[in-house]
Amino acid sequence: MKQGKIIRVAGPLVVASECLGAKMYDMVKISELGLIGEIIELKEDMAFIQVYEDTTGIGPEEPVFLTGKPLSVELGPGLIGSIYDGIQRPLDVIRSQKGDFVTRGIELPPLDREKKWNFLPLVKQGQEVSPGDFLGEVEETPLVKHRIMVPYGSAGKIVEIKKGKFSIEEIVARIQTENGLKEMKMYQTWSIRKNREVYERLMPEEPLTTGQRVLDTLFPIAKGGTACVPGPFGSGKTVVQHQLAKWSDAQIIVFVACGERGNEVADLLLSFPDLKDPHTGRPLMERTIIIANTSNMPVAAREASIYTGMTLAEYYRDMGYSVALMADSSSRWAEALREISGRMEEMPGEEGYPAYLASRIAEFYERAGKVICLGSDRRMGALSVIGAVSPPGGDLSDPVVQSTLKVVKVFWALDDKLANMRHFPAINWLLSYSLYIENIKGFLKNQVAEDFIAIRQETMQLLEEESELQEIARLVGVESLSERERLILESSRSIREDFLHQNAFHPQDTYTSLRKQYLMLRTIIHFHHQGLRALEEGRSLDEIVNLEVREKISKMKFLPEEDSDMLEIYIEVDNTFKKLLQSKE
Amino acid sequence: MYKEYLTVSNIVGPLVIVEKIEDVKYGELVEIESGDGLFRRGSVLDVSTEKAIVQVFEGTFGLDVDKSRVRFLGRSQQLGVSEEIIGRIFDGSGRPKDRGPQIIAKKMLDITGSPINPDARDYPSEFIQTGISTIDGMNPLVRGQKLPLFSGSGLPHARIAAQIARQAAVLGKEEKFAVVFGGMGITFEEANFFIEDFRNTGALERAVLFLNLANEPPIERIATPRLALTCAEYLAFDLDMHVLVILVDMTFYAEALREISAARKEIPGRRGYPGYLYTDLASMYERAGRIKGKKGSITLIPILTMPEDDKTHPIADLTGYITEGQIMLSREIHRKGIYAPIDVLPSLSRLKDKGIGEGKTREDHADVLNQLFACYARGKEARELALILGEAALMDIDKLYLSFAGLFEDEFVRQGEFESRSIINTLDLGWKLLHTIPRKELKRIRPEYLEKYYSEEK
Ligand SMILES: Nc1ncnc2c1ncn2[C@@H]1O[C@H](COP(=O)(O)OP(=O)(O)OP(=O)(O)O)[C@@H](O)[C@H]1O
Ligand SMILES: Nc1ncnc2c1ncn2[C@@H]1O[C@H](COP(=O)(O)OP(=O)(O)O)[C@@H](O)[C@H]1O
Numbered sequence A: 001m002k003q004g005k006i007i008r009v010a011g012p013l014v015v016a017s018e019c020l021g022a023k024m025y026d027m028v029k030i031s032e033l034g035l036i037g038e039i040i041e042l043k044e045d046m047a048f049i050q051v052y053e054d055t056t057g058i059g060p061e062e063p064v065f066l067t068g069k070p071l072s073v074e075l076g077p078g079l080i081g082s083i084y085d086g087i088q089r090p091l092d093v094i095r096s097q098k099g100d101f102v103t104r105g106i107e108l109p110p111l112d113r114e115k116k117w118n119f120l121p122l123v124k125q126g127q128e129v130s131p132g133d134f135l136g137e138v139e140e141t142p143l144v145k146h147r148i149m150v151p152y153g154s155a156g157k158i159v160e161i162k163k164g165k166f167s168i169e170e171i172v173a174r175i176q177t178e179n180g181l182k183e184m185k186m187y188q189t190w191s192i193r194k195n196r197e198v199y200e201r202l203m204p205e206e207p208l209t210t211g212q213r214v215l216d217t218l219f220p221i222a223k224g225g226t227a228c229v230p231g232p233f234g235s236g237k238t239v240v241q242h243q244l245a246k247w248s249d250a251q252i253i254v255f256v257a258c259g260e261r262g263n264e265v266a267d268l269l270l271s272f273p274d275l276k277d278p279h280t281g282r283p284l285m286e287r288t289i290i291i292a293n294t295s296n297m298p299v300a301a302r303e304a305s306i307y308t309g310m311t312l313a314e315y316y317r318d319m320g321y322s323v324a325l326m327a328d329s330s331s332r333w334a335e336a337l338r339e340i341s342g343r344m345e346e347m348p349g350e351e352g353y354p355a356y357l358a359s360r361i362a363e364f365y366e367r368a369g370k371v372i373c374l375g376s377d378r379r380m381g382a383l384s385v386i387g388a389v390s391p392p393g394g395d396l397s398d399p400v401v402q403s404t405l406k407v408v409k410v411f412w413a414l415d416d417k418l419a420n421m422r423h424f425p426a427i428n429w430l431l432s433y434s435l436y437i438e439n440i441k442g443f444l445k446n447q448v449a450e451d452f453i454a455i456r457q458e459t460m461q462l463l464e465e466e467s468e469l470q471e472i473a474r475l476v477g478v479e480s481l482s483e484r485e486r487l488i489l490e491s492s493r494s495i496r497e498d499f500l501h502q503n504a505f506h507p508q509d510t511y512t513s514l515r516k517q518y519l520m521l522r523t524i525i526h527f528h529h530q531g532l533r534a535l536e537e538g539r540s541l542d543e544i545v546n547l548e549v550r551e552k553i554s555k556m557k558f559l560p561e562e563d564s565d566m567l568e569i570y571i572e573v574d575n576t577f578k579k580l581l582q583s584k585e
Numbered sequence B: 001m002y003k004e005y006l007t008v009s010n011i012v013g014p015l016v017i018v019e020k021i022e023d024v025k026y027g028e029l030v031e032i033e034s035g036d037g038l039f040r041r042g043s044v045l046d047v048s049t050e051k052a053i054v055q056v057f058e059g060t061f062g063l064d065v066d067k068s069r070v071r072f073l074g075r076s077q078q079l080g081v082s083e084e085i086i087g088r089i090f091d092g093s094g095r096p097k098d099r100g101p102q103i104i105a106k107k108m109l110d111i112t113g114s115p116i117n118p119d120a121r122d123y124p125s126e127f128i129q130t131g132i133s134t135i136d137g138m139n140p141l142v143r144g145q146k147l148p149l150f151s152g153s154g155l156p157h158a159r160i161a162a163q164i165a166r167q168a169a170v171l172g173k174e175e176k177f178a179v180v181f182g183g184m185g186i187t188f189e190e191a192n193f194f195i196e197d198f199r200n201t202g203a204l205e206r207a208v209l210f211l212n213l214a215n216e217p218p219i220e221r222i223a224t225p226r227l228a229l230t231c232a233e234y235l236a237f238d239l240d241m242h243v244l245v246i247l248v249d250m251t252f253y254a255e256a257l258r259e260i261s262a263a264r265k266e267i268p269g270r271r272g273y274p275g276y277l278y279t280d281l282a283s284m285y286e287r288a289g290r291i292k293g294k295k296g297s298i299t300l301i302p303i304l305t306m307p308e309d310d311k312t313h314p315i316a317d318l319t320g321y322i323t324e325g326q327i328m329l330s331r332e333i334h335r336k337g338i339y340a341p342i343d344v345l346p347s348l349s350r351l352k353d354k355g356i357g358e359g360k361t362r363e364d365h366a367d368v369l370n371q372l373f374a375c376y377a378r379g380k381e382a383r384e385l386a387l388i389l390g391e392a393a394l395m396d397i398d399k400l401y402l403s404f405a406g407l408f409e410d411e412f413v414r415q416g417e418f419e420s421r422s423i424i425n426t427l428d429l430g431w432k433l434l435h436t437i438p439r440k441e442l443k444r445i446r447p448e449y450l451e452k453y454y455s456e457e458k
């Protein structure tokens, strides 16, 4: 292996000379310890290397080994259910071999080499295949059929295809290509910095349902869409991301814990094997991959971690799955970028971030999308991306927030004030938006209810009016408002407390199907309409707000998913008002 | 035995630049002997073929360029540990400060530590009763959590921290526990307050203190919390003890870091603090926790004073982004003469959910907590409205909430410095206050608990 020589060490940055021939983003190994690094700048014979492990004890004159290969991930069966660090080292294996603390210079393959998988061929001898075609499949977990695909760049005729139990290093097929005979194993490698090819990009048109009422009903994200959740500490970014990882109707979840807390990863690891996917009834771990580079792990690997996660997510999208990737938090990735850039003495842009921050963020989110995958069956896949952003002081003018808002289509603005009042999810309904409403309108009308969009619209409008009326009330007192206006305040309060507020830690409240969301909201709006009518008929506001049925409305969220319960309350609203109007004044 | 260099070329702030060096490693420990025969220690921050940049822990006061002798010690900074360390007081660099003997080390530990493998972490879930209602009832602490106190100058954070150290107990358990205290840049009086308090309760025998006082070298503060945490790791994971670590004052720590960064002419982040402050703080805070299969635990309470009570100040902000919640002290409540002046609304415990409930505290805990938050928040809103429009302009229901907020501060928040309330007492007190609000308003509480705990007569 070619070898350079270290001339400088400054934290996660190592500079080496005698590196002629090395390429940008090549992986290198540093010193006899074999610390892993990646070349991020070349200048004459010098290579600037970001190192993915702690560099304490490394010094000038020590060797740098040039592998000549880009930093890559392994793609094959065994990914699901794994927990990896930022450069795809298996943390569970590391723990069983090296103990409770992560040490340096560990080299372990990401995928198990021993495990045998039952390979079922999906092609026949003599068949012509092209990149993306399925050679066969293995059952990776009861939830996931892992399709072994013809790798990018290979096409030709199948000369041999096997069936039976194999490890990933064994050959399962041979293809006669233009450049000779190619042997196919069940895994391939791919550089993390390069997006995987697709046949065509499509417009998203189906919602990614999350079971979170404020998201699904007010600010939905589409399958293949992008969203961001910025907010100050403690406002609920991580809980939103965890809720999505738990309850969203994606088939594969890739969760990237990027520079955040170790205990949050422990939480996922300990709860996911027991939690059941509401759509399939299987343990959530059977569809989940976790990438964990917590805040105390090496900073440069944090930078790589979101690309590692993205590449794994793209790989499953290529099989035709709907995949969702969560990155918590993209700010930590940006800070890692800033730290390395600072050590390289690059010209800083805003807040010390490098000038290329915005373009890196845009490139990252652009890897999301709904696509037609490679492969002659023209199957569709989707990759949705949801990034948390942690701006200093919660200040949304932060460059990471601003650059992210330029590219993502959904903005869930977390609000400190709501969080302090323990209104969760603390998503500010006046600031947040979703640009997918138009795309998914048709789906919601067909699959949920014809009037879903109209009810949503009315809800948004009530909340808007509420904030204006509150402003007036603050200045001149509630007394100055008309009864009609005060009913609007009451109904909006009901929307906020009985519908938008959702406790992630309550067994029933934590997830609400789209159907139930619709039935709940329809009941609240129905009460509002009936209330308006009763006012017109001369009833007083007090009579209306003191109706018993309101307590039932406030408990709807705790009821099981049955339609009948919700319908009963709806009818009770009707009857209550009928009675009220019939009673004497 | 070590090669000596007389090649210091430049001294700036806390940094010394040594040239014509050989075989120097990043992070290496350095010993500098000045012309007057004094020894100082430092570590390598940046090394190239020509020169090494060394940060000097004791500061560079009185160092000169021509007579200083520099030795590179071939290892990073370490702490020697054994059981004997318990009950001892050290300075900010780990040298005995109590006139006791040197520790005969059974083990030498690197003070930077290694990250806990996330896969090895056990999720903290054992409720710690501190006896303080605003913590136990509203923002419960669990074993292995890192929960800072966000304070301001003149607020009684030391008294609260001492009260926690004094009263903290896991219900129904008698186990080996210890307190490790790291003081950075605090005054003699503050340090003495803790020492005396530990002495009076007998905790001093189970405590280890690392003290860097206000008049001691600022750069030494970079090492002090790491020494404390290294010691805590040894006690927790080698000796199976439950360790409570108190670090005061993280603000002075961060200022020392800023000083080094400024001397290196690094591009400053917000308010001049280095961009890596987050990572640096995380490398310490994340050392708290529990490990699967280990008996011991590290619970960490860092204390910081927010300049101008501003929680968006980088030190508070970044701490909040790393720790598992925060306990926020309030000047407003303090001015009303209420102890412990904790503002529950911006306070948070992120790990509470698995630590409370049936079998841990009481079945209704989570609901009561949520409801108290909601009522107090609404009460404070009403208070603001009343300020503008007068109390008379409030709706009847808002008047109830207004009086709730007052009662809450006066009865729930206010308590004695030596009063330890059981969690049952705290929850019952919560219910007592909730009885001032009509039942149908209590939307955060499950019907079955209302049935059980809310009697209409009260
Ligand atoms: N000591 C310093 N040296 C050089 N630049 C600095 C220094 N302190 C701050 N800056 C620059 O000024 C910018 C603003 O600093 P800072 O955020 O502390 O100001 P602020 O008072 O909080 O302003 P605002 O409240 O408007 O955000 C920083 O992002 C940084 O780029
Ligand atoms: N939907 C929710 N239901 C109940 N509690 C929540 C919810 N969202 C957030 N929380 C509370 O807020 C705390 C902070 O949330 P978290 O997601 O960790 O914040 P962030 O990631 O923004 O710092 C959580 O520990 C939890 O107590």
Ligand SMILES: [Mg+2]
Residues within 6 Å of the ligand: A237, A238, A239, A260, A328
């Ligand atoms: Mg978070």
Ligand SMILES: [Mg+2]
Residues within 6 Å of the ligand: B270
């Ligand atoms: Mg600023």
